[in-house]
Amino acid sequence: MKKYILYLLLIGNCILSSCRKDIAIDSAFAPEINLHLKYKMFGDTSPFSNPLSMTLTNTTEQITYQFKSDLWGKFTLVQLLPGEYTISVTGTLTAAEVTQVTGKNAVDGSNLIGFKSSVNFKQGETPLLSDIDLILPTQSSLIFKELYYCGSRTPSNGSYRNDNFYTIYNNSDNPVLLNNVYIANTENYGGIGVTGPLWPGETQGEYKHVYLQAIWKIVAGENPVYIQPGQSVTIATMAAPHNQDSQYNLSSPVNLIDADYEAYSSDPSNKYTDFPAVNMSRAFWPDYGDLWRISVLGQGMVLIQATKEEFSGFGTVTLPEAFQDPFENEEYWLCKKVPVKFIIDAVDLIQNKTVTNTKRFPPMLDSGFATVAGTYTGSSVIRKIIGNKNGRLIYQDSNNSTEDFEVSPKAIFK
Structure with missing residues (x-):
């Protein structure tokens, strides 16, 4: 019986240790971020034709993370280490979509881009990312x-x-x-x-x-x-x-x-x-x-x-x-x-x-x-x-x- 009790205690300690370790790992990350990016009607009343891509570079730790949105431009950013970040967003519009948003007949599609630097992710604090604007870049010959x-x-x-x-x-x-x-x-x-x-x-x-x-x-x-x-x-x-x-x-x-x-x-x-x-x-x-x-x-x-x-x-x-x-x-x-x-x-x-x-x-x-x-x-x-x-x-x-x-x-x- 003593051996059985000792065995249970050891299992309990292992479980508690595991929980503490998981909590410690989770607490090392910045909070989960839910982000919704839109461009004109896309992501609002119409879906994008393709998901948006986001690259986050932690310039403190020199680590890069990549995420994809859904077709409505919604991202869930998880398990990001604290630090200072540069964020780059890219997407695409078809020629018909470019025509729709510009009012000019477009022969080719175009990229959508967004950028934000010097964003600080901290433990227990959600950074403000609502000001990442998507723009249609100017094409040059x-x-x-x-x-x-x-x-x-x-x-x-x-x-x-x-x-x-x-x-x-x-x-x-x-x-x-x-x-x-x-x-x-x-x-x-x-x-x-x-x-x-x-x-x-x-x-x-x-x-x-x-x-x-x-x-x-x-x-x-x-x-x-x-x-x-x-x-x-x-x-x-x-x-x-x-x-x-x-x-x-x-x-x-x-x-x-x-x-x-x-x-x-x-x-x-x-x-x-x-x-x-x-x-x-x-x-x-x-x-x-x-x-x-x-x-x-x-x-x-x-x-x-x-x-x-x-x-x-x-x-x-x-x-x-x-x-x-x-x-x-x-x-x-x-x-x-x-x-x-x-x-x-x-x-x-x-x-x-x-x-x-x-x-x-x-x-x-x-x-x-x-x-x-x-x-x-x-x-x-x-x-x-x-x-x-x-x-x-x-x-x-x-x-x-x-x-x-x-x-x-x-x-x-x-």
């Missing part, structure tokens, strides 16, 4: 196809970043005039993980403008230049034979002698070679240098489409003082303020997947980000191919760079 910004290592393991380049692509069925297109980069503030400035008159995460540090007009002359369907144009920092000549970097992944355009500063003090690539026109770069090189940690990159008259109407503002370095010239902090309606493509390049608080663009331009997550690796980010139309490659363009781009371990250049 010209897009960034490849961006190589992180530089490379030399044979002696030195750092080298004169071999950067950016390839743009006509993803449409029609020729596009290149004469009114500009390429530019955002301002460069703070260090790794530093949250960007709140510009006067803007709402964090819902900017109506982009703030640009340097802008180049791709076609300097007046003669019409068209980029044909399926055609690429590559813009080099320096259109040199980088990996072919020891005076540059034999370990570079690229030879850019055949680049189409070059960011050459035609200034008497510039001692760099002016290579055969066509020179762009420097449209805005108050504190310009001999070479146009964005940060190897990444900066936001945009394509602008504007006439000369429209461009001249863009304002010039100064970076908020809290982000200024007192040892830099005043011109360094001047930025061009460009309304988002003139931006035809934007790719938010950030340092790594955990520093989403450094995103510079509103979701309507880029609801995600792209990154090679390293410096001097010779890697690039390259857009995913989703189809082939009569021999012309079709690249993914959902306005969510997290989904649209992948890392190429070695920059490709055409």
Whole structure:
């Protein structure tokens, strides 16, 4: 009998221990969240044609969770560890549904996107997620196809970043005039993980403008230049034979002698070679240098489409003082303020997947980000191919760079 009682006590202790363990595990998570996302009538009076997808990245623990909604846009989010999160939502509308919500006859369907950063999930506290808005992204003919910004290592393991380049692509069925297109980069503030400035008159995460540090007009002359369907144009920092000549970097992944355009500063003090690539026109770069090189940690990159008259109407503002370095010239902090309606493509390049608080663009331009997550690796980010139309490659363009781009371990250049 004593053995039997002892046996029962042991079983009871095991059960109690198991319960305590389950309670401890459950209590380690943030509370369950029931979320309902809608877009116009979809998710309200009509179901979506396909479920929505949600990706939550815990930037504290570097863990990613993925959830699917039902056809009414309802999510149940469970077993999420506490921490700071970035949330990305994607969905799709058919061509008929796009026509229904826009009132314009649509030939193709479109993605729906939503984004929210710096969301804190805590034990025993349900975060406010009702302000995740779904939007229909603007589709563009010209897009960034490849961006190589992180530089490379030399044979002696030195750092080298004169071999950067950016390839743009006509993803449409029609020729596009290149004469009114500009390429530019955002301002460069703070260090790794530093949250960007709140510009006067803007709402964090819902900017109506982009703030640009340097802008180049791709076609300097007046003669019409068209980029044909399926055609690429590559813009080099320096259109040199980088990996072919020891005076540059034999370990570079690229030879850019055949680049189409070059960011050459035609200034008497510039001692760099002016290579055969066509020179762009420097449209805005108050504190310009001999070479146009964005940060190897990444900066936001945009394509602008504007006439000369429209461009001249863009304002010039100064970076908020809290982000200024007192040892830099005043011109360094001047930025061009460009309304988002003139931006035809934007790719938010950030340092790594955990520093989403450094995103510079509103979701309507880029609801995600792209990154090679390293410096001097010779890697690039390259857009995913989703189809082939009569021999012309079709690249993914959902306005969510997290989904649209992948890392190429070695920059490709055409």
